[in-house]
Amino acid sequence: MLQLTGVVDDRSMRAQYLDRMDIERERGITIKSQAVRMPWEFENQTYALNMIDTPGHVDFTYEVSRSLAACEGAVLLVDAAQGIEAQTLANLYLAMENDLQIIPVLNKIDLPAAQPEKYAEELANLIGGNPEDCLRVSGKTGVGVDALLDKIVQTVPHPVGDPNAPARAMIFDSVYDSYRGVVTYVRMIDGQLTPREKIQMMSTRAVHEALEIGVSSPEPEPTKGLGVGEVGYLITGVKDVRQSKVGDTVTTVAKPATEPLKGYSEPLPMVFSGIYPIDGSDYPNLREALDKLKLSDAALVYEPETSVALGFGFRCGFLGLLHLEIVTERLEREFGLDLIATAPSVVYEVTMDTGAEITVTNPSEFPTGKVKKVLEPMVKATILAPKDYVGVIMELCQSRRGNMIDMQYLGEDRVQLRYSLPLAEIVFDFFDQLKSKTQGYASLDYEESGLAEGDLVKVDILLQGDQVDAFSAIVHRDKAYAYGVLMTTKLRELIPRQQFEVPIQAAIGARIIARESIRAMRKDVLAKCYGGDISRKRKLLEKQKEGKKRMKMVGRVEVPQEAFIAALSTGDEKKGDKKSK
Amino acid sequence: MATFHGYVHVPFCRVRCGYCDFNTYTATELQGFPQSAFISNLRAEVKLARENVGPRQLETVFLGGGTPTLLPANELAEALGLLREAFGIADGAEVTTEANPDTVDRDYLSVLKEAGFNRLSFGMQSAVPEVLAVLDRTHNPEAVARNVAIAKGLGFQTSVDLIYGAPGETMEQWKQTVQAALSLDTNHISAYALIVEPATKLARQIAAGALPAPDEDLQADKYEYLDAILSENGFDWYELSNWSKAPNSVSEHNIAYWKGQDWWGFGPGAHSHIEGRRWSNVKHPTTYAKHLALGELPSIDGETLSENEKLEERAMLELRLRAGLDLQVIRKLNMGFAKSVSELVAAELIEGSAAISGRAILTLKGRLLADFVLRKLLGL
Numbered sequence: 001m002l003q004l005t006g007v008v009d010d011r012s013m014r015a016q017y018l019d020r021m022d023i024e025r026e027r028g029i030t031i032k033s034q035a036v037r038m039p040w041e042f043e044n045q046t047y048a049l050n051m052i053d054t055p056g057h058v059d060f061t062y063e064v065s066r067s068l069a070a071c072e073g074a075v076l077l078v079d080a081a082q083g084i085e086a087q088t089l090a091n092l093y094l095a096m097e098n099d100l101q102i103i104p105v106l107n108k109i110d111l112p113a114a115q116p117e118k119y120a121e122e123l124a125n126l127i128g129g130n131p132e133d134c135l136r137v138s139g140k141t142g143v144g145v146d147a148l149l150d151k152i153v154q155t156v157p158h159p160v161g162d163p164n165a166p167a168r169a170m171i172f173d174s175v176y177d178s179y180r181g182v183v184t185y186v187r188m189i190d191g192q193l194t195p196r197e198k199i200q201m202m203s204t205r206a207v208h209e210a211l212e213i214g215v216s217s218p219e220p221e222p223t224k225g226l227g228v229g230e231v232g233y234l235i236t237g238v239k240d241v242r243q244s245k246v247g248d249t250v251t252t253v254a255k256p257a258t259e260p261l262k263g264y265s266e267p268l269p270m271v272f273s274g275i276y277p278i279d280g281s282d283y284p285n286l287r288e289a290l291d292k293l294k295l296s297d298a299a300l301v302y303e304p305e306t307s308v309a310l311g312f313g314f315r316c317g318f319l320g321l322l323h324l325e326i327v328t329e330r331l332e333r334e335f336g337l338d339l340i341a342t343a344p345s346v347v348y349e350v351t352m353d354t355g356a357e358i359t360v361t362n363p364s365e366f367p368t369g370k371v372k373k374v375l376e377p378m379v380k381a382t383i384l385a386p387k388d389y390v391g392v393i394m395e396l397c398q399s400r401r402g403n404m405i406d407m408q409y410l411g412e413d414r415v416q417l418r419y420s421l422p423l424a425e426i427v428f429d430f431f432d433q434l435k436s437k438t439q440g441y442a443s444l445d446y447e448e449s450g451l452a453e454g455d456l457v458k459v460d461i462l463l464q465g466d467q468v469d470a471f472s473a474i475v476h477r478d479k480a481y482a483y484g485v486l487m488t489t490k491l492r493e494l495i496p497r498q499q500f501e502v503p504i505q506a507a508i509g510a511r512i513i514a515r516e517s518i519r520a521m522r523k524d525v526l527a528k529c530y531g532g533d534i535s536r537k538r539k540l541l542e543k544q545k546e547g548k549k550r551m552k553m554v555g556r557v558e559v560p561q562e563a564f565i566a567a568l569s570t571g572d573e574k575k576g577d578k579k580s581k
Numbered sequence: 582m583a584t585f586h587g588y589v590h591v592p593f594c595r596v597r598c599g600y601c602d603f604n605t606y607t608a609t610e611l612q613g614f615p616q617s618a619f620i621s622n623l624r625a626e627v628k629l630a631r632e633n634v635g636p637r638q639l640e641t642v643f644l645g646g647g648t649p650t651l652l653p654a655n656e657l658a659e660a661l662g663l664l665r666e667a668f669g670i671a672d673g674a675e676v677t678t679e680a681n682p683d684t685v686d687r688d689y690l691s692v693l694k695e696a697g698f699n700r701l702s703f704g705m706q707s708a709v710p711e712v713l714a715v716l717d718r719t720h721n722p723e724a725v726a727r728n729v730a731i732a733k734g735l736g737f738q739t740s741v742d743l744i745y746g747a748p749g750e751t752m753e754q755w756k757q758t759v760q761a762a763l764s765l766d767t768n769h770i771s772a773y774a775l776i777v778e779p780a781t782k783l784a785r786q787i788a789a790g791a792l793p794a795p796d797e798d799l800q801a802d803k804y805e806y807l808d809a810i811l812s813e814n815g816f817d818w819y820e821l822s823n824w825s826k827a828p829n830s831v832s833e834h835n836i837a838y839w840k841g842q843d844w845w846g847f848g849p850g851a852h853s854h855i856e857g858r859r860w861s862n863v864k865h866p867t868t869y870a871k872h873l874a875l876g877e878l879p880s881i882d883g884e885t886l887s888e889n890e891k892l893e894e895r896a897m898l899e900l901r902l903r904a905g906l907d908l909q910v911i912r913k914l915n916m917g918f919a920k921s922v923s924e925l926v927a928a929e930l931i932e933g934s935a936a937i938s939g940r941a942i943l944t945l946k947g948r949l950l951a952d953f954v955l956r957k958l959l960g961l
Contacts, residue, residue: 499928499953522801525951527773527822529901531588531838532852535859535884538894541959548961 001051004145005038007217018053018218023329030055031326033067033173035185035231036218042153049152050187050215050231051075052172056087058445059320062267062299063173064091065098066246069264070172070187070231073101073156075148076123080106080114080136083414084122086384086445092126101156102127103135105148110138122411159229166257167191167199167250169226169234174244176295184234184244186226189261191252193234194225198253202260206243207253208236241295267299269317270377270448271427272361273324274305274342274470275331276313278550278561282337283312289335290314293327300327305362309470309552309564310340315362318344321427340565342470344427349375349451364469366458368509374474375451377423380405383434385442387415392437400425401454401476421446422454424474459513461487462505463495466555470564480506484514487567494563497521502557583843583856585637586834587664590848591619591649592866598717599786600747602778604850604864605647614866620656622866623847624663625873630845631667633878634855637843638669641834644678651681654689658696664847665697675700675738675833682724687731694735700832701732702771705741708761709754715747715792716775717782722761729765738830740769745807746800747775748783748792755803763814768826770816772807774800801949808945819903821948839898841891849879858885889914893959900955905935905942915960922958930954 002008002017016025018034034053039046052067054060068074074095078084095102104123106116120131135151137144169186177183186193193199195213200206212235214222226232238244247263277286290302301317318324324344331337348360353370360366381402383393390407397404397419405418421430426446434442459480461471471491475483484506491504499521506514529537550561593616594605606614642664649657657678664670677700678693690701705725707713713722725741732739741762745755762770775795777784786792808818816824820839825831837844846853849869852861860883863869872879886894892910899906911918922941926933930947931954947954 499930499950519798521797521950521953523774523797523804523949524953525774525821525949527776529821529839529898530835531844531846531854532850532861534838534854534894534898535852535861535882537897538890541893541897541955541961544956545961 001038001145001149002036002218004142004149005040005049007036007038021330023326023333029057031060032175033063034218035173035216035233037215037231038149038217040149040153042150047153048230049149050229052231054091056085056091057320057322058087058090058447059318059323061090061094061447062264062319065094066172066264068095068098068100070170071098071100072159073103073152075103075105075152076127077105077107078119078123080109080116080119081111083115083119084126084384084410085443086382086416087443089126089382089384089416090445090447096127103148103151103155104129104133105135105137107137107139109136109143110141118411122414125410161188161190161228163191163228165190166255167193167252168257168261169193169250170261171244171246171248171250174241174246174298176239176241176292180235182236182238182241182244182295183220184236184250186232186234186250188226188228188230188232190228190257191255192225192227193250193252195222199234199236199250200253200256201244202249202251202257203245203263204243204248208238208243211235211237239295241298246298267319269299269301269319269347270423271318271320271324271344271346273316273318273344274307274310274313274362275302275316275328276307276310276340276342278338278340278565280311285335286314286331286337286339289331289337290316292335293330297327299323307342307364307469308466309468309554309559310342311552317361321431340561340568343473343568345474346377346422346424346427348456348474351375360474363458363474364460364467364472366472366474373453374456376454376456378449378452379421379423379426379446380449381419381421381426381444381446383417383419383442383444384410385415385417385438387413389438389442390415390417393417393434393442396430396433396437397421400430420449422452423448457508459483459487460507461491462503462507463491463554463557463559464502465505466557468554471567480508481513488514488516490567491563492516492518494566495557495559496563498557499524500556583841584640584837585634585668586837586842586844587639587642587668588834588844588846588851589623589642589644589649589660589664590846590851590862591644591646591652592849592864593619593646593651594648595651596717596719597782599782600716600744600775600778602781603647606866611866614870616652618870619652619848619866620659620663622870622873623660625876626847626862626879627663627667629873629876629878630847634668634845636668638671639664639674640671640842641675641837642670642677643834646679648681648684649678650684650689654692654696657698658692661696661698670697677702677832677834679704680728680732681720682728683720685728687735690728690732690735690737694737698737700738700740702740702742702769702832703729703732703767705762705765706744707747707750707754708758709750712747712750712754712758715749716744726761726765729767733766738769739765739767740771740832741765741767743770743772743807744775745772745803746795748787748795752799752802752806756806759807759810763810768830769832770811770824771822772804772824773822774804804949805945808948817903818948821901821943821951836902839902841895841898853880857891858883860884896958897955900941900943900958901951903942905932905940906958908936908939908941911941911958915958917960918958921960925954925957930957 003013019030024031036051038049054064054067109116116136120134123134124131135148168190169188173185175183197210199210212222214220215232249260251257294300299319302314305315306312350358351372353372402419402421407417410416455477456474457477457480458474461468488504488506501520502518504516505512551558592605676698679702706718708722729739787794811824818824819831843855849866850864860880862879869879895910925931926936932942935942
C-alpha cells in the first residue's frame, strides 16, 4: 500500500517498513502501533486514508484496542499459507465489538503453500458473508492491493464530526523520541487543531503549546493543522510521556470542549519478575535505563527491590511474557546491561484468618501466618490447532489445572478450544510446551477473566537454613513436592562444594518437603608447586579474585552467580562445573 | 641475600605419559633436533648465565625432566661439570637427578656418583601394573627395588615419587603401592594427587568417557592413609606433598623454591627466579637452540614482581611448609586477616597454638584444603 499510494518510493521501500525497532524487525513482529496517511484516487476523487498498523500479540491487545477505537474500519489481514491464528480471532472480536467495518483480506497469496480457498471459507464462517468477498493480495508482488484500497474507500464510513465544534482529539499513542521529546498521536473527532495554538489535556488540565502538528506519510510531515477525521501527531516539547496520557482528550485553551471523549482503561500489569544487574554496580544504570524505557512504554511498571541472593534490583510488572522478554532484551541491548530475571509470577490476593488482605507480587512476600484463602488471576485461553493435536492440547491444559469451556470446528480440520486456566500456569512455559507438542501448529490467545480461589502454597528453598528469596514460588499444593525436588536437585548440581556440608531444603512454612545435601569439600589443593608452577599459581589466584566478585553469599554459603542464573532458567540446564578451583 | 641454585631441564622422554603436561618431547616430537646437541646448548646457556649472574656459588643442583636419564651417564656428568666450572658448587651441596627406573643400572649410577651426584629421585608412581598402565608408565615395578638398592649401596640419598588417584585406582591398590614404597627404605617420599591437566591425553579420555574422572573424596582418603602410615614409619611431612625421615634428608633444592631463593633454570622451558624477577626459557629445543646460536638468552615471559606480588607468593608457598607462614605476611595483604585466622582455627584447618604465636600451620585437614585456606587468609 505504501508503494502503490506513492508515500514510499520503490528505492526506500523495505520489508516491515513501519516497524522501527531493531527488535521488531529481527523477530518479524510489531510491538508499537504506527500511523500512516496515504492518498488514494477513486472515481476521480482523491481520498486521504489514515491507517494504523497494530501489533497482533496478546500482550499488546491494549494497543490494538486503542487503535480500533480511533478508527471506522479494520482490514483483517490473514496469512493465506497459515490461516487464522488465535490472536487474529481475538483482534477480530475486538473490532466487531467496536462496530467497525471489517474487510477480510488474505495476504501472501504468492506463496506456493498458500491455500486461499480454504482460509476464505474459514473467514467467511467467522464474520459471515461469502468466501468470494474475501480479498486476495500479495504485499510482495502488489497483486490485489489496488482493489483493497478501492474497497476501503467504498466500504469504510467517512468520518462524522462537527468541524465547527470545540476541538476534541483522542490520544491513541504517545512515544518518546530522544530528539523531539514526546510525540503524541491523535485522531481528530471534532473541530481542528493548528500549530502555535495553546492546547489542553482534558484529564490533567495541563496546558502546552503545539510546537508542531503533522501527519505520518509515513515519515513525519508538518501540516497547517488537523481537521475532523484526520490522524496525525502533535509535538509540545514535553519530555515525559505521562504528560500525554493515552486515552486523554486534547482540546484548545481558546475554545475548550466541555465533554471529554470516552477514554481507554489503562492496561494493568499481569506478570511480574525481579530484574537484577549481574554486576551490582550496574544498579544505577538499570534504574536510568528503566526510566528511559518507561518514556516510550507506559505499560511498564517497576519499583526497587532487594534480594538476599541477587542484591539490588527492581520488581517489574509486564503485560505478559512477550512484553517481559522484549523489555529485558531492550534493556540489555539498548543500554548494554547484563541482567538476571527471576521466574515470572502473577499477582495473588491473599486473605488472612484475621481478615487482613494482602496483594502479593513477589512470591517471597507471601505472608507467613494463617492464610484463609488465596485468589489467583484466571484467563480464558483460546487455542487454534489442526484437529490431530486436540488430544495433546487437552492433556497439556489438564496438567495445567485447566477447565475446558468449549470446542468447535473452524473449518474441516481446524479446531478452536477454549479453556479457563490460571494465568500462573500460562506464564511458566505453557506456550513453549504448546508449540513443541503441536510441532508449532497451535496458536494461543488469552484474556483476563477475573480471579479464582486456588489451593496455593508458597514453597521456599533454604540453603543451610537460610531462605533464598529468588527461588520462592507460589504453586498449587499438588505441585509443591515436584517443585521442591526439582529445585533442590538442580541446586545440588549447581552449587560448588563448600568446606562444610550444605543442606538444601524445600519447605512449605516450617514443614520440609524435599531435602538434598552438598557434601563438604575435602580436597582443594594443588599437589605440585615447584619452580615452574609458581607464576601460574599466582596468576590463578588473581583470577579467583575476579571470580569472587561474581559470588553471592547466602548465609555462609558461597554461590556463584552462574548457579543462580542456571537455576532460574526453566529449560534443561547444563550441569554446572562443580570445581571451584 | 638469597642463596643461589641450579636447575637443569632435560626435555626428552621415550614416550609421553597420558597425564603429563610438562615440557618434554619424544624423538618424533623433536622434529630432527638431536638429543646429542643438549650439552653443547647447555654450555652456551651456562656461559650467558654466568655473565648475567656474576660470581655466585651454587648451593644445590637438580636435574629434572622429562627424563634426564635418557641421556648417557657421561653427559649428565658433563652437565654437572659445566655448572661446577662456571659457578662452583658448595661443599656437601645436594646434587640430585630424577631417574627413570628403566633407564639406569649399576654402571650408569656409578658414573653419576663419581661425577658428584649424591641424591636420586626415582619416578616410581605406583607398584601396581594396572595403575602404571593407566598412567602410560612403561617401567617394570621390580626395576625400582633393584635400582634403589644399588643407589643406596653406592651411597646415594634416595627418594621415590608416587601418584595417587589415577582413574580406576582402588584404595587397596594404593595401599599396596605405599607398602612397596616403604619396603624400599628410602629416606624421602613425594606423593602427588593425579591432576587432570587440560589438553592431555588423559583429559581427552575422561571427556570421552573412556576413563572415569578422579574421585576427589577418594584422593583425600588416600592422602590421609599415606600420611598416617608414613608417620608410623618415622616420616614427617615437611611440605604438602613431601615426607622425609630425618631433618637432613629433606630436599634442599625444593625448599629453595618454596623459600623464594634465587635459581637459574637451564634448558628448554626451564623457569628462573633471580632477585625478584621471573622468566622462563622458550619451550621447544629447536627454538631454544636458535636463540643460543645468536648469542642471546632464550628467555620469554619475564616479569618483575611488585612488593605485593612477592608477599602473595610468600603466602602461597610458605603456607605449604611444615614450618608454616608468618602471619605478618598476611597482615600486609588482608585487612581482615584476624577474622580469617580465627575462622580457620575454628574450622580446624590451621593449628590454634601456632596461630597464637603468629604462624599459620596447616592441620591434616587443612593440608587437603590448602588452596581454600590460602584464599581465606588473603580474604578472597
